Amino acid sequence: MNDDELIAGVRAAFDALDPVPGEVLAAARAAIAWKAPSATLAELKRDRAARAAAGVRGPAARVLTFACPGGSVEVEVSTNGRDRELTGRLVPSVPALVEVRHRDVPPDGITVRAEPAGLFCVPGVPEGLVSLVFRLEDGTSIVTSWIRL
Incomplete structure (x- = not known):
């Protein structure tokens, strides 16, 4: 044998x-x-819990800041029932394809475009563990660490 x-x-x-x-x-x-071997990891640096601002109506949003060498990603998380809406920006400002990684979403299941100013909005993200992949036009990628929404 x-x-x-x-x-x-x-x-x-x-x-x-x-x-x-x-x-x-x-x-x-x-x-x-989901593997992106050449991607730069943007690690969570700040997680400000949802708090309503004084004198402002509406639901409070959670603010996440991810940092990587040469830049950062700022994301505001709003709750809409069981789904989340992610609004954010890339710093420095660059256009990119934004992909959501989530166990209940197939690869390329939720994608949006970040405009040249680096702004993006991703509606309908299920609650749970999420990571974002930013595919930049120069062929590089940025991947956020996993975070529970």
């Missing part, structure tokens, strides 16, 4: 005795599809 036959036997035993749940396989495949 060679190594390949041994591994095939072990794999068959695990498939029969303790199969991997379908949702775990789906999450693993989605994680690989």
Whole structure:
């Protein structure tokens, strides 16, 4: 018996005795599809909880600030039932394609364009863990760390 036959036997035993749940396989495949190996990571630096401003009507918004070498991403999170609306900007201002990464959303499921001033608005983002990918026109990307909305 060679190594390949041994591994095939072990794999068959695990498939029969303790199969991997379908949702775990789906999450693993989605994680690989979300991979952006050359992207710059923008880490969460500030998370200001939702507070209503004095004298202002309407719901309060949560403000997130992500920072990376050479720039930052500012995001305001508004709640609309179970969904969230993300309004923000890239600093310095650059146009980009904005993609939402979420376990319940397929890759490229929620995308919007950030205008040349770096402003963007993403409606209908489900609550839960979210990360944003900004694909810049020069071919580089910025990825935010994961945050629970």
